[in-house]
Amino acid sequence: MTSQEYIKKELQRFLDEHNLSNIEIILERPKEEAFGDYASTLALQLARHLKKNPRQIAEEIKNFITLDNRYISKIEIAGPGFINFFTSNENLYVQLSEILEKKEAYGKSSLGQGKKANIEFVSANPTGPLTIGHGRGAVLGDTIARLLKNIGYQVTREYYFNNAGRQMRVLGDSVRLRYLELCGQKVDFPEDYYQGQYIIDIAREIYNEKGDALKDENDVTYFKEFAEQVIFADIKKTIRRLGFEFDVFYNEKSLYDEGKIDQVVQQLREKGLVAERDGAVWFLTSKLGFDQDRVTIKSTGEPTYRLPDIAYHVEKIKRGFDLIIDIFGADHIATYPDVLAAVKALGYDVNKIKVLIHQFVTLYEGEEKVKMSTRKANFITLDELMDEVGVDVTRYFFLMRSMNSHLNFDLTLAKKQSDENPVFYIQYAHARICSILKLATEREIERAAKVEFNLLNSKEELNLLKHLVQFPQTIEMAALNFEPHRVVNYLFELASLFHKFYTECRVISDDLALSQARLALIDAVRIVIANGLKVLGISAPEHM
């Protein structure tokens, strides 16, 4: 048991005794050292219920708690009624050995044991290479998947795409026109077609293979499918380079083939939620509290994205997931409320669906804002970014900020030198530790059978220990709240505490017992940094 768990347990015992069990216990970590290691505001909260002076309640709580020196050394009451707990070093040493024992497993938990999660992200239609905008969603999705896995979920990474719509027809026709150019024909290339060089490359591939045999082919199908195949292969390569793979590529088409789409329309019709108007089929969202109705099937007979999206979400629920996550960019914000409303109207539990929206990535070249659009082809691809700054920096940048804040990405800065980048600060701490551990091995300093942990009692050592033991909880909070940046901040702080320790405390010295204790400590730091970076998909180098 950790000190924190012990304190919570004792507070809970107090609440139970007073028939107040339904009050949530929150322990804070005070900023000020003088306020202890953990603080509770329970007395302040209870003042209302008990109609008593909070300081008096705090006093009662203090007297109620068993002061077990294995967990806490001191309790103080301060200010209006804060209860400040000072943990015992004893407990830190116990947990230190736990980290050393558990190694890679430290930080994992079984909160989500036996539960299945599906996380759908990227889901870009294969009309071009993945851009930096997709990159943020990709890295966020993968990292959330890793986090959920860490707390015990069985996770499916899923990519949903639609190769039947207008976008893909335009793609096919773009390739066809470029192909005709290669055949020597003069064509009018529409402005709203895909302008990128990659379209010409694909057309050239076709030309090299077929010559001008297809120059009278007016059906775009061949061109579309060829382009899709080439582009998808490219996307998969980029994803693999980013450090993961999708378990499922879910094609909208199967929903039609298996009649799932018709089924949804039928069910909505039975509920009186669709109506025909102006030759189109409308989804009567106004009946569900929205300001206007939405088209589900266009007058051309082609469904809008809404219909397959509804069917797709119903499918995901039926596939038995306990948690279904969708990750979208901010530009798709409008596309899900009515979809979820429909799923709910059909009688499914939408509470297990969590929609996460990440804000945009704005790219800067120095001061200059770079406007990007796949269609116009003035974009920077994820691959180009990784070429310039590497995978670790790429992932770190996308993860370091909360997803609902806009991300400014200064390319020239990232390109020119990466020393300033905080990812190196964390990796450097890891490399430094590895190098000390290596030296210890070279000098044949064995790990003592029984390390004298109590030699670790300087401010730097204790601060490091106190932060180390926060790791499992940090992972848990990051996973449950879908907030990878918490792990980033945690690791940055850990690295900072380590670097401070490093300048103040010499690890390998003439004092063998102390050296062994400190080697144990830094090994634990190494383990936690490595585990943390692994969750983020960032490498933990041994040399730098």
Next chain:
RNA sequence: GCGCCCUUAGCUCAGUUGGAUAGAGCAACUGCCUUCUAAGCAGUGGGUCGGAGGUUCGAAUCCUCCAGGGCGUACCA
């Protein structure tokens, strides 16, 4: 007009779910390498937490209104 996100140091952002004197990285300035990696450490300056009300013991955090920025608001996805 309506919906979602944002507004915290010169810049980019955190802020442990409502707590005590609001933090970090860049940038600026000043120190520290003969010893385990200076991609590091220590220090200085820098703030009306966009504004105004409200809720309460207590607000950067919750509510209302206002201002500014972003993204949407399709028979595109």
